[in-house]
Amino acid sequence: MKFRGKIIDVACLNHFTRVITTISKLTKMCVLRLTPLNLFFVLSGKVANGGVSMWCELSQENFFDEFQMEGVSPEDNEICLEVTPENLSRALKTVQNARAVKLKLTSKHCPCLTIAAELPTLSSASRLVTHDVPVEVIPRRLWHEFKEPGMPDFDVSIYLPPLKTMKNVIDRMKNLSNFLVVEANLSGQMNLKIDTDLVSVSTHFKDLGNPPWGAEGSQQGGPSPSRDPDAMARTRVDIRKLQQFLVGQQVNPSKAMCNIVHERVVHLILLHEDVSLQYFIPAVA
Template sequence: MRFRAKMVDVGCLNNFTRIVHTISKLTKMCTLRLTVHNLYFMLSEKVGSGGVSMWCELSQGNFFDEFQLEGMAPDANEIYLELVPENLSRALRTTQHAKSLKIKLTKKHCPCLTVAADLPSLSSLSRVVTHDIPVDVIPRKLWQDFKEPSVPDFDVSIYLPPLKTMKNVIDRMKNLSNFLVLEANKNGEMNLKIETDLVSVSTHFKDLGNPPWDDDDSQGGSQECAKMAQVRVDIKRLQQFLTSQQVNPNKAVCNIVRERIVHFILLHEDVSLQYFIPAVG
Protein backbone atom coordinates (compact mmCIF):
# COMPACT_ATOMS: atom_id res chain seq x y z
CA MET A 1 0.00 0.00 0.00
CA ARG A 2 1.61 3.22 -1.19
CA PHE A 3 0.64 6.79 -1.87
CA ARG A 4 2.80 9.61 -3.16
CA ALA A 5 1.81 12.90 -4.80
CA LYS A 6 3.52 16.12 -5.83
CA MET A 7 2.13 19.61 -6.41
CA VAL A 8 4.10 22.38 -8.14
CA ASP A 9 1.60 25.02 -9.24
CA VAL A 10 1.14 27.74 -6.58
CA GLY A 11 -2.47 28.35 -7.59
CA CYS A 12 -3.32 24.67 -7.16
CA LEU A 13 -1.57 24.60 -3.79
CA ASN A 14 -3.49 27.64 -2.54
CA ASN A 15 -6.78 26.23 -3.79
CA PHE A 16 -6.13 22.86 -2.16
CA THR A 17 -5.23 24.65 1.09
CA ARG A 18 -8.52 26.58 1.03
CA ILE A 19 -10.51 23.40 0.49
CA VAL A 20 -8.82 21.56 3.36
CA HIS A 21 -9.32 24.61 5.58
CA THR A 22 -13.05 24.51 4.75
CA ILE A 23 -13.19 20.82 5.67
CA SER A 24 -11.38 21.49 8.96
CA LYS A 25 -14.03 24.04 9.94
CA LEU A 26 -16.85 21.59 9.22
CA THR A 27 -15.58 18.61 11.19
CA LYS A 28 -12.95 17.63 13.75
CA MET A 29 -12.46 14.18 12.22
CA CYS A 30 -13.07 12.89 8.71
CA THR A 31 -12.25 10.10 6.30
CA LEU A 32 -9.96 10.70 3.32
CA ARG A 33 -10.52 8.30 0.45
CA LEU A 34 -7.76 8.13 -2.15
CA THR A 35 -8.41 6.66 -5.59
CA VAL A 36 -6.48 6.79 -8.86
CA HIS A 37 -8.54 9.69 -10.18
CA ASN A 38 -10.10 11.43 -7.17
CA LEU A 39 -9.76 12.41 -3.54
CA TYR A 40 -12.76 12.41 -1.22
CA PHE A 41 -13.22 13.98 2.20
CA MET A 42 -16.14 12.29 3.94
CA LEU A 43 -18.10 12.68 7.14
CA SER A 44 -21.12 10.62 8.06
CA GLU A 45 -22.69 11.16 11.45
CA LYS A 46 -25.92 9.57 12.61
CA VAL A 47 -28.71 11.76 11.31
CA GLY A 48 -31.07 10.35 13.91
CA SER A 49 -28.98 11.94 16.67
CA GLY A 50 -28.76 15.30 14.92
CA GLY A 51 -25.54 14.58 13.06
CA VAL A 52 -24.53 16.07 9.73
CA SER A 53 -23.03 14.46 6.65
CA MET A 54 -20.44 15.79 4.22
CA TRP A 55 -19.02 14.61 0.91
CA CYS A 56 -16.27 16.60 -0.82
CA GLU A 57 -14.90 15.35 -4.13
CA LEU A 58 -11.73 16.60 -5.87
CA SER A 59 -10.24 15.51 -9.18
CA GLN A 60 -6.58 14.81 -8.42
CA GLY A 61 -5.54 15.77 -11.96
CA ASN A 62 -6.63 19.35 -11.31
CA PHE A 63 -4.25 19.69 -8.36
CA PHE A 64 -1.30 17.30 -8.57
CA ASP A 65 1.49 17.11 -11.13
CA GLU A 66 2.44 13.61 -9.95
CA PHE A 67 0.09 11.09 -8.34
CA GLN A 68 1.01 7.49 -7.56
CA LEU A 69 -1.29 5.10 -5.73
CA GLU A 70 -1.09 1.42 -4.87
CA GLY A 71 -4.13 0.34 -2.92
CA MET A 72 -4.70 -2.56 -0.56
CA ALA A 73 -5.22 -5.08 -3.36
CA PRO A 74 -5.19 -5.21 -7.19
CA ASP A 75 -8.99 -5.30 -7.22
CA ALA A 76 -9.22 -2.53 -4.61
CA ASN A 77 -6.87 0.20 -5.74
CA GLU A 78 -8.00 2.61 -3.04
CA ILE A 79 -6.88 3.77 0.40
CA TYR A 80 -9.15 4.99 3.20
CA LEU A 81 -7.62 7.08 5.99
CA GLU A 82 -9.13 8.66 9.08
CA LEU A 83 -7.50 11.94 10.08
CA VAL A 84 -7.94 15.26 11.85
CA PRO A 85 -8.34 17.75 8.97
CA GLU A 86 -7.15 20.64 11.14
CA ASN A 87 -3.73 18.96 11.33
CA LEU A 88 -3.53 18.81 7.53
CA SER A 89 -4.81 22.37 7.23
CA ARG A 90 -2.19 23.62 9.68
CA ALA A 91 0.57 21.88 7.76
CA LEU A 92 -0.58 23.31 4.43
CA ARG A 93 -0.79 26.86 5.79
CA THR A 94 2.98 26.81 6.36
CA THR A 95 3.60 25.97 2.68
CA GLN A 96 1.94 28.94 0.98
CA HIS A 97 5.16 30.10 -0.71
CA ALA A 98 6.54 26.63 -1.41
CA LYS A 99 8.23 25.87 -4.73
CA SER A 100 6.72 22.39 -4.54
CA LEU A 101 4.80 20.20 -2.13
CA LYS A 102 5.00 16.45 -1.66
CA ILE A 103 2.47 14.33 0.21
CA LYS A 104 3.06 10.65 0.90
CA LEU A 105 1.85 7.88 3.15
CA THR A 106 4.61 6.86 5.55
CA LYS A 107 5.12 4.62 8.55
CA LYS A 108 6.70 6.44 11.50
CA HIS A 109 5.63 5.59 15.04
CA CYS A 110 2.23 5.16 13.39
CA PRO A 111 0.85 5.58 9.85
CA CYS A 112 1.25 9.20 8.77
CA LEU A 113 0.57 11.52 5.89
CA THR A 114 3.92 13.23 5.50
CA VAL A 115 3.74 16.71 3.97
CA ALA A 116 7.09 18.05 2.73
CA ALA A 117 7.36 21.59 1.36
CA ASP A 118 10.33 22.88 -0.60
CA LEU A 119 10.47 26.51 0.54
CA PRO A 120 12.41 29.40 -1.01
CA SER A 121 15.85 30.01 0.50
CA LEU A 122 18.33 32.89 0.36
CA SER A 123 21.14 30.41 -0.15
CA SER A 124 21.60 27.80 -2.88
CA LEU A 125 20.58 25.11 -0.40
CA SER A 126 16.97 24.02 -0.40
CA ARG A 127 14.88 24.44 2.74
CA VAL A 128 12.43 21.61 3.29
CA VAL A 129 9.78 21.74 6.02
CA THR A 130 8.17 18.42 6.90
CA HIS A 131 4.98 17.66 8.82
CA ASP A 132 3.94 14.17 9.89
CA ILE A 133 0.16 13.92 10.29
CA PRO A 134 -1.03 10.79 12.14
CA VAL A 135 -3.74 8.80 10.35
CA ASP A 136 -5.64 5.57 10.90
CA VAL A 137 -5.85 3.17 7.97
CA ILE A 138 -9.44 1.96 7.60
CA PRO A 139 -9.66 -1.77 6.80
CA ARG A 140 -11.38 -2.85 3.62
CA LYS A 141 -14.23 -4.57 5.44
CA LEU A 142 -15.44 -1.15 6.65
CA TRP A 143 -15.32 0.60 3.27
CA GLN A 144 -19.00 -0.10 2.66
CA ASP A 145 -19.79 2.39 5.42
CA PHE A 146 -18.44 5.22 3.25
CA LYS A 147 -20.69 5.50 0.23
CA GLU A 148 -21.45 8.64 -1.74
CA PRO A 149 -24.74 10.07 -0.48
CA SER A 150 -27.52 10.15 -3.04
CA VAL A 151 -29.35 13.36 -3.81
CA PRO A 152 -32.48 13.12 -1.64
CA ASP A 153 -35.96 13.02 -3.13
CA PHE A 154 -36.44 16.71 -2.41
CA ASP A 155 -39.57 18.83 -2.48
CA VAL A 156 -37.83 22.00 -3.66
CA SER A 157 -34.42 22.74 -5.17
CA ILE A 158 -33.23 26.34 -5.35
CA TYR A 159 -30.07 28.31 -6.05
CA LEU A 160 -28.68 30.05 -2.98
CA PRO A 161 -28.09 33.79 -2.70
CA PRO A 162 -24.44 34.89 -2.27
CA LEU A 163 -23.10 32.86 0.65
CA LYS A 164 -21.58 35.94 2.28
CA THR A 165 -24.97 37.67 2.26
CA MET A 166 -26.64 34.60 3.72
CA LYS A 167 -23.94 34.33 6.39
CA ASN A 168 -24.45 37.96 7.45
CA VAL A 169 -28.18 37.31 7.88
CA ILE A 170 -27.59 34.17 9.94
CA ASP A 171 -25.00 35.93 12.11
CA ARG A 172 -27.63 38.48 13.12
CA MET A 173 -30.33 35.88 13.69
CA LYS A 174 -28.28 33.46 15.82
CA ASN A 175 -28.65 35.63 18.94
CA LEU A 176 -32.44 35.42 18.75
CA SER A 177 -32.93 31.65 18.67
CA ASN A 178 -31.14 28.32 18.48
CA PHE A 179 -33.27 27.27 15.53
CA LEU A 180 -34.05 28.66 12.09
CA VAL A 181 -36.72 27.83 9.55
CA LEU A 182 -35.47 27.70 5.96
CA GLU A 183 -38.18 27.58 3.32
CA ALA A 184 -38.25 27.86 -0.46
CA ASN A 185 -40.51 27.28 -3.45
CA LYS A 186 -40.31 26.59 -7.18
CA ASN A 187 -40.68 30.27 -8.02
CA GLY A 188 -37.12 31.02 -6.92
CA GLU A 189 -38.15 32.43 -3.53
CA MET A 190 -36.47 31.61 -0.24
CA ASN A 191 -37.14 32.78 3.32
CA LEU A 192 -35.03 32.55 6.48
CA LYS A 193 -37.22 32.83 9.58
CA ILE A 194 -36.83 33.01 13.33
CA GLU A 195 -40.01 32.51 15.33
CA THR A 196 -40.11 32.55 19.12
CA ASP A 197 -42.65 33.61 21.76
CA LEU A 198 -41.00 37.02 21.90
CA VAL A 199 -39.94 37.79 18.35
CA SER A 200 -40.60 36.90 14.73
CA VAL A 201 -37.96 37.83 12.13
CA SER A 202 -37.73 36.85 8.49
CA THR A 203 -35.51 37.64 5.51
CA HIS A 204 -36.83 37.16 1.98
CA PHE A 205 -34.91 36.40 -1.22
CA LYS A 206 -36.49 36.53 -4.67
CA ASP A 207 -35.54 35.56 -8.23
CA LEU A 208 -32.93 33.05 -7.11
CA GLY A 209 -33.87 30.51 -9.76
CA ASN A 210 -34.47 26.78 -9.55
CA PRO A 211 -32.08 24.17 -10.99
CA PRO A 212 -33.52 22.15 -13.90
CA TRP A 213 -33.13 18.75 -12.23
CA ASP A 214 -36.33 17.48 -13.78
CA ASP A 215 -38.45 19.10 -16.46
CA ASP A 216 -41.51 17.78 -14.67
CA ASP A 217 -40.78 20.19 -11.81
CA SER A 218 -41.73 23.12 -14.00
CA GLN A 219 -45.01 21.58 -15.11
CA GLY A 220 -46.91 22.32 -11.91
CA GLY A 221 -49.47 25.10 -11.68
CA SER A 222 -48.75 28.52 -10.22
CA GLN A 223 -50.19 27.52 -6.87
CA GLU A 224 -48.03 24.41 -6.71
CA CYS A 225 -44.90 26.38 -7.63
CA ALA A 226 -45.64 29.01 -4.97
CA LYS A 227 -46.04 26.40 -2.21
CA MET A 228 -43.23 26.64 0.34
CA ALA A 229 -41.28 23.60 1.52
CA GLN A 230 -39.70 24.26 4.87
CA VAL A 231 -37.26 22.66 7.26
CA ARG A 232 -36.31 23.69 10.80
CA VAL A 233 -32.60 23.32 11.55
CA ASP A 234 -30.05 24.03 14.26
CA ILE A 235 -28.87 27.55 13.43
CA LYS A 236 -25.34 26.78 14.66
CA ARG A 237 -25.03 23.97 12.11
CA LEU A 238 -26.02 26.32 9.32
CA GLN A 239 -23.74 29.08 10.58
CA GLN A 240 -20.83 26.62 10.77
CA PHE A 241 -21.40 25.61 7.16
CA LEU A 242 -21.52 29.21 5.92
CA THR A 243 -18.60 30.43 8.07
CA SER A 244 -16.31 27.65 6.87
CA GLN A 245 -16.63 28.35 3.17
CA GLN A 246 -13.51 29.18 1.20
CA VAL A 247 -14.44 27.13 -1.85
CA ASN A 248 -15.86 30.18 -3.73
CA PRO A 249 -18.39 28.07 -5.67
CA ASN A 250 -19.62 28.87 -9.17
CA LYS A 251 -23.00 27.47 -8.17
CA ALA A 252 -24.59 26.86 -4.78
CA VAL A 253 -27.76 24.79 -4.57
CA CYS A 254 -30.10 24.03 -1.68
CA ASN A 255 -32.43 20.99 -1.75
CA ILE A 256 -35.17 20.79 0.86
CA VAL A 257 -36.92 17.62 1.96
CA ARG A 258 -39.91 18.98 3.87
CA GLU A 259 -39.44 18.65 7.65
CA ARG A 260 -36.60 16.14 7.18
CA ILE A 261 -33.33 17.47 5.80
CA VAL A 262 -31.63 20.30 3.93
CA HIS A 263 -28.98 19.36 1.38
CA PHE A 264 -26.43 21.91 0.15
CA ILE A 265 -24.30 21.45 -2.98
CA LEU A 266 -21.39 23.76 -3.77
CA LEU A 267 -19.91 23.37 -7.24
CA HIS A 268 -16.59 24.69 -8.47
CA GLU A 269 -14.58 23.80 -11.57
CA ASP A 270 -12.42 21.31 -9.71
CA VAL A 271 -14.33 20.50 -6.51
CA SER A 272 -17.83 19.66 -5.35
CA LEU A 273 -18.99 19.79 -1.74
CA GLN A 274 -22.21 18.32 -0.40
CA TYR A 275 -23.43 19.01 3.12
CA PHE A 276 -26.52 17.59 4.83
CA ILE A 277 -28.20 19.13 7.89
CA PRO A 278 -31.09 17.16 9.43
CA ALA A 279 -34.29 18.79 10.60
CA VAL A 280 -35.00 19.32 14.29
CA GLY A 281 -38.41 18.99 15.87
Protein backbone atom coordinates in the same frame (compact mmCIF):
# COMPACT_ATOMS: atom_id res chain seq x y z
CA MET B 1 -0.82 0.36 0.33
CA LYS B 2 1.07 3.24 -1.18
CA PHE B 3 0.28 6.88 -1.84
CA ARG B 4 2.46 9.67 -3.13
CA GLY B 5 1.44 13.00 -4.66
CA LYS B 6 3.31 16.14 -5.69
CA ILE B 7 2.02 19.70 -6.18
CA ILE B 8 4.26 22.20 -7.97
CA ASP B 9 1.83 24.89 -9.12
CA VAL B 10 1.42 27.55 -6.41
CA ALA B 11 -2.20 28.32 -7.42
CA CYS B 12 -3.10 24.63 -7.11
CA LEU B 13 -1.44 24.45 -3.70
CA ASN B 14 -3.33 27.54 -2.48
CA HIS B 15 -6.63 26.19 -3.78
CA PHE B 16 -6.03 22.77 -2.20
CA THR B 17 -5.23 24.47 1.11
CA ARG B 18 -8.45 26.52 0.94
CA VAL B 19 -10.49 23.36 0.39
CA ILE B 20 -8.86 21.61 3.37
CA THR B 21 -9.37 24.71 5.53
CA THR B 22 -13.05 24.80 4.58
CA ILE B 23 -13.41 21.15 5.60
CA SER B 24 -11.59 21.82 8.88
CA LYS B 25 -14.28 24.40 9.76
CA LEU B 26 -17.02 21.82 9.18
CA THR B 27 -15.68 18.85 11.12
CA LYS B 28 -12.96 17.88 13.58
CA MET B 29 -12.52 14.43 12.05
CA CYS B 30 -13.33 13.01 8.64
CA VAL B 31 -12.36 10.23 6.27
CA LEU B 32 -10.03 10.82 3.33
CA ARG B 33 -10.78 8.37 0.51
CA LEU B 34 -8.03 8.07 -2.09
CA THR B 35 -8.73 6.55 -5.50
CA PRO B 36 -6.64 6.71 -8.71
CA LEU B 37 -8.75 9.60 -10.05
CA ASN B 38 -10.19 11.41 -7.04
CA LEU B 39 -9.82 12.44 -3.43
CA PHE B 40 -12.93 12.41 -1.24
CA PHE B 41 -13.38 13.97 2.20
CA VAL B 42 -16.30 12.26 3.91
CA LEU B 43 -18.20 12.90 7.14
CA SER B 44 -20.70 10.10 7.57
CA GLY B 45 -22.99 11.45 10.28
CA LYS B 46 -26.24 9.59 10.78
CA VAL B 47 -28.79 12.16 9.61
CA ALA B 48 -31.56 10.06 11.17
CA ASN B 49 -29.84 10.53 14.54
CA GLY B 50 -29.41 14.28 14.13
CA GLY B 51 -25.88 14.28 12.76
CA VAL B 52 -24.70 16.29 9.76
CA SER B 53 -22.93 14.57 6.90
CA MET B 54 -20.54 15.84 4.25
CA TRP B 55 -19.16 14.72 0.91
CA CYS B 56 -16.36 16.68 -0.79
CA GLU B 57 -14.95 15.47 -4.11
CA LEU B 58 -11.74 16.66 -5.77
CA SER B 59 -10.31 15.55 -9.10
CA GLN B 60 -6.65 14.77 -8.40
CA GLU B 61 -5.44 15.82 -11.86
CA ASN B 62 -6.59 19.40 -11.21
CA PHE B 63 -4.32 19.69 -8.16
CA PHE B 64 -1.43 17.24 -8.44
CA ASP B 65 1.42 17.23 -10.95
CA GLU B 66 2.26 13.68 -9.88
CA PHE B 67 -0.14 11.20 -8.27
CA GLN B 68 0.55 7.54 -7.56
CA MET B 69 -1.34 5.13 -5.38
CA GLU B 70 -1.85 1.44 -4.76
CA GLY B 71 -4.89 0.40 -2.76
CA VAL B 72 -5.38 -2.56 -0.50
CA SER B 73 -5.72 -4.85 -3.53
CA PRO B 74 -6.10 -4.61 -7.34
CA GLU B 75 -9.85 -5.26 -6.92
CA ASP B 76 -10.23 -2.64 -4.18
CA ASN B 77 -7.86 0.05 -5.41
CA GLU B 78 -8.66 2.56 -2.68
CA ILE B 79 -7.21 3.82 0.57
CA CYS B 80 -9.39 5.13 3.40
CA LEU B 81 -7.81 7.19 6.17
CA GLU B 82 -9.32 8.93 9.17
CA VAL B 83 -7.74 12.39 9.40
CA THR B 84 -7.97 15.58 11.43
CA PRO B 85 -8.39 18.22 8.71
CA GLU B 86 -7.28 21.03 11.06
CA ASN B 87 -3.83 19.38 11.37
CA LEU B 88 -3.62 18.99 7.60
CA SER B 89 -4.70 22.61 7.04
CA ARG B 90 -2.19 23.93 9.56
CA ALA B 91 0.66 22.03 7.93
CA LEU B 92 -0.27 23.20 4.42
CA LYS B 93 -0.52 26.85 5.49
CA THR B 94 3.15 26.82 6.54
CA VAL B 95 4.34 25.82 3.05
CA GLN B 96 2.34 28.16 0.80
CA ASN B 97 5.38 29.62 -0.96
CA ALA B 98 7.07 26.25 -1.53
CA ARG B 99 8.70 25.32 -4.83
CA ALA B 100 7.10 21.90 -4.52
CA VAL B 101 5.03 20.00 -1.93
CA LYS B 102 4.95 16.23 -1.65
CA LEU B 103 2.26 14.26 0.19
CA LYS B 104 3.08 10.69 1.08
CA LEU B 105 1.54 7.93 3.19
CA THR B 106 4.26 6.86 5.62
CA SER B 107 4.64 4.71 8.70
CA LYS B 108 6.45 6.45 11.55
CA HIS B 109 5.39 5.77 15.14
CA CYS B 110 1.95 5.43 13.53
CA PRO B 111 0.53 5.82 10.00
CA CYS B 112 1.03 9.41 8.81
CA LEU B 113 0.37 11.68 5.90
CA THR B 114 3.79 13.24 5.52
CA ILE B 115 3.96 16.68 3.90
CA ALA B 116 7.44 17.51 2.62
CA ALA B 117 7.97 20.99 1.19
CA GLU B 118 10.90 22.49 -0.65
CA LEU B 119 11.04 26.11 0.52
CA PRO B 120 13.10 28.82 -1.20
CA THR B 121 15.92 30.59 0.67
CA LEU B 122 18.02 33.69 0.00
CA SER B 123 20.81 31.46 -1.27
CA SER B 124 20.60 29.02 -4.16
CA ALA B 125 20.02 26.15 -1.77
CA SER B 126 16.50 25.18 -0.74
CA ARG B 127 15.21 24.26 2.69
CA LEU B 128 13.21 21.08 3.28
CA VAL B 129 10.38 21.22 5.82
CA THR B 130 8.48 18.09 6.83
CA HIS B 131 5.19 17.69 8.70
CA ASP B 132 3.85 14.32 9.84
CA VAL B 133 0.06 14.33 10.22
CA PRO B 134 -1.12 11.19 12.07
CA VAL B 135 -3.91 9.22 10.39
CA GLU B 136 -5.77 6.00 11.05
CA VAL B 137 -6.16 3.41 8.30
CA ILE B 138 -9.80 2.34 7.98
CA PRO B 139 -10.25 -1.40 7.36
CA ARG B 140 -11.96 -2.65 4.21
CA ARG B 141 -15.00 -3.97 6.11
CA LEU B 142 -16.01 -0.40 7.07
CA TRP B 143 -15.70 1.20 3.63
CA HIS B 144 -19.42 0.86 2.93
CA GLU B 145 -20.03 3.67 5.44
CA PHE B 146 -18.12 6.16 3.29
CA LYS B 147 -19.74 5.83 -0.12
CA GLU B 148 -21.23 8.79 -1.97
CA PRO B 149 -24.65 9.74 -0.57
CA GLY B 150 -27.55 9.47 -2.97
CA MET B 151 -29.40 12.56 -4.14
CA PRO B 152 -32.35 12.93 -1.76
CA ASP B 153 -35.87 12.84 -3.15
CA PHE B 154 -36.23 16.57 -2.52
CA ASP B 155 -39.36 18.73 -2.71
CA VAL B 156 -37.61 21.94 -3.80
CA SER B 157 -34.24 22.77 -5.30
CA ILE B 158 -33.12 26.41 -5.41
CA TYR B 159 -29.98 28.47 -6.01
CA LEU B 160 -28.67 30.10 -2.85
CA PRO B 161 -28.33 33.86 -2.42
CA PRO B 162 -24.74 35.21 -2.13
CA LEU B 163 -23.13 33.20 0.68
CA LYS B 164 -21.70 36.30 2.34
CA THR B 165 -25.16 37.90 2.48
CA MET B 166 -26.65 34.70 3.87
CA LYS B 167 -23.89 34.48 6.49
CA ASN B 168 -24.49 38.06 7.64
CA VAL B 169 -28.22 37.36 8.07
CA ILE B 170 -27.63 34.17 10.05
CA ASP B 171 -24.94 35.78 12.22
CA ARG B 172 -27.60 38.20 13.43
CA MET B 173 -30.37 35.62 13.76
CA LYS B 174 -28.28 33.21 15.84
CA ASN B 175 -28.35 35.69 18.74
CA LEU B 176 -32.14 35.36 18.87
CA SER B 177 -32.69 31.61 18.54
CA ASN B 178 -30.92 28.24 18.29
CA PHE B 179 -33.20 27.15 15.47
CA LEU B 180 -33.95 28.41 11.99
CA VAL B 181 -36.60 27.52 9.42
CA VAL B 182 -35.30 27.34 5.85
CA GLU B 183 -38.08 27.41 3.29
CA ALA B 184 -38.18 27.76 -0.49
CA ASN B 185 -40.37 27.13 -3.51
CA LEU B 186 -40.08 26.43 -7.23
CA SER B 187 -40.62 30.12 -8.06
CA GLY B 188 -37.14 31.15 -6.90
CA GLN B 189 -38.18 32.37 -3.46
CA MET B 190 -36.37 31.53 -0.21
CA ASN B 191 -37.15 32.60 3.36
CA LEU B 192 -35.05 32.30 6.51
CA LYS B 193 -37.20 32.50 9.65
CA ILE B 194 -36.90 32.32 13.39
CA ASP B 195 -39.91 32.23 15.67
CA THR B 196 -39.69 32.32 19.47
CA ASP B 197 -42.01 33.33 22.29
CA LEU B 198 -40.44 36.80 22.22
CA VAL B 199 -39.70 37.54 18.57
CA SER B 200 -40.43 36.51 14.99
CA VAL B 201 -37.94 37.48 12.27
CA SER B 202 -37.95 36.65 8.55
CA THR B 203 -35.56 37.42 5.71
CA HIS B 204 -36.91 37.01 2.19
CA PHE B 205 -34.99 36.36 -1.02
CA LYS B 206 -36.62 36.30 -4.44
CA ASP B 207 -35.68 35.64 -8.09
CA LEU B 208 -32.96 33.20 -7.01
CA GLY B 209 -33.79 30.71 -9.76
CA ASN B 210 -34.27 26.95 -9.55
CA PRO B 211 -31.78 24.39 -10.93
CA PRO B 212 -33.14 22.51 -13.97
CA TRP B 213 -32.37 19.01 -12.73
CA GLY B 214 -35.69 18.56 -10.95
CA ALA B 215 -37.80 19.43 -13.99
CA GLU B 216 -38.30 15.83 -15.11
CA GLY B 217 -40.02 14.89 -11.89
CA SER B 218 -39.38 12.65 -8.92
CA GLN B 219 -37.93 9.77 -10.95
CA GLN B 220 -34.82 11.94 -11.42
CA GLY B 221 -34.61 12.61 -7.69
CA GLY B 222 -36.42 15.93 -8.07
CA PRO B 223 -39.80 17.35 -7.14
CA SER B 224 -43.04 16.07 -8.57
CA PRO B 225 -43.97 17.88 -11.81
CA SER B 226 -47.44 18.47 -10.35
CA ARG B 227 -46.06 20.40 -7.36
CA ASP B 228 -47.43 23.95 -6.95
CA PRO B 229 -44.50 26.30 -7.84
CA ASP B 230 -45.51 28.70 -5.05
CA ALA B 231 -45.84 26.02 -2.34
CA MET B 232 -43.07 26.30 0.26
CA ALA B 233 -41.02 23.30 1.37
CA ARG B 234 -39.53 23.96 4.79
CA THR B 235 -37.19 22.39 7.29
CA ARG B 236 -36.27 23.53 10.80
CA VAL B 237 -32.55 23.14 11.50
CA ASP B 238 -29.95 23.90 14.15
CA ILE B 239 -28.83 27.42 13.22
CA ARG B 240 -25.27 26.75 14.45
CA LYS B 241 -24.80 23.97 11.91
CA LEU B 242 -25.84 26.24 9.06
CA GLN B 243 -23.67 29.05 10.40
CA GLN B 244 -20.71 26.65 10.64
CA PHE B 245 -21.17 25.76 6.98
CA LEU B 246 -21.20 29.43 5.92
CA VAL B 247 -18.35 30.60 8.18
CA GLY B 248 -15.90 28.08 6.79
CA GLN B 249 -16.42 28.69 3.08
CA GLN B 250 -13.24 29.40 1.17
CA VAL B 251 -14.06 27.37 -1.94
CA ASN B 252 -15.56 30.39 -3.79
CA PRO B 253 -18.09 28.25 -5.69
CA SER B 254 -19.37 29.02 -9.17
CA LYS B 255 -22.77 27.59 -8.14
CA ALA B 256 -24.38 27.20 -4.72
CA MET B 257 -27.64 25.29 -4.35
CA CYS B 258 -30.02 24.06 -1.69
CA ASN B 259 -32.33 21.05 -1.86
CA ILE B 260 -35.07 20.78 0.76
CA VAL B 261 -36.77 17.56 1.77
CA HIS B 262 -39.86 18.91 3.53
CA GLU B 263 -39.43 18.72 7.32
CA ARG B 264 -36.55 16.25 6.96
CA VAL B 265 -33.27 17.62 5.64
CA VAL B 266 -31.52 20.61 4.05
CA HIS B 267 -29.00 19.51 1.42
CA LEU B 268 -26.45 22.19 0.48
CA ILE B 269 -24.26 21.88 -2.63
CA LEU B 270 -21.28 24.02 -3.63
CA LEU B 271 -19.82 23.50 -7.09
CA HIS B 272 -16.44 24.76 -8.28
CA GLU B 273 -14.88 23.70 -11.58
CA ASP B 274 -12.70 21.13 -9.79
CA VAL B 275 -14.39 20.72 -6.38
CA SER B 276 -17.87 19.73 -5.27
CA LEU B 277 -19.02 19.90 -1.66
CA GLN B 278 -22.28 18.49 -0.31
CA TYR B 279 -23.49 19.12 3.23
CA PHE B 280 -26.59 17.57 4.81
CA ILE B 281 -28.26 19.21 7.82
CA PRO B 282 -31.08 17.17 9.37
CA ALA B 283 -34.34 18.61 10.65
CA VAL B 284 -34.89 19.20 14.35
CA ALA B 285 -38.24 18.79 16.03
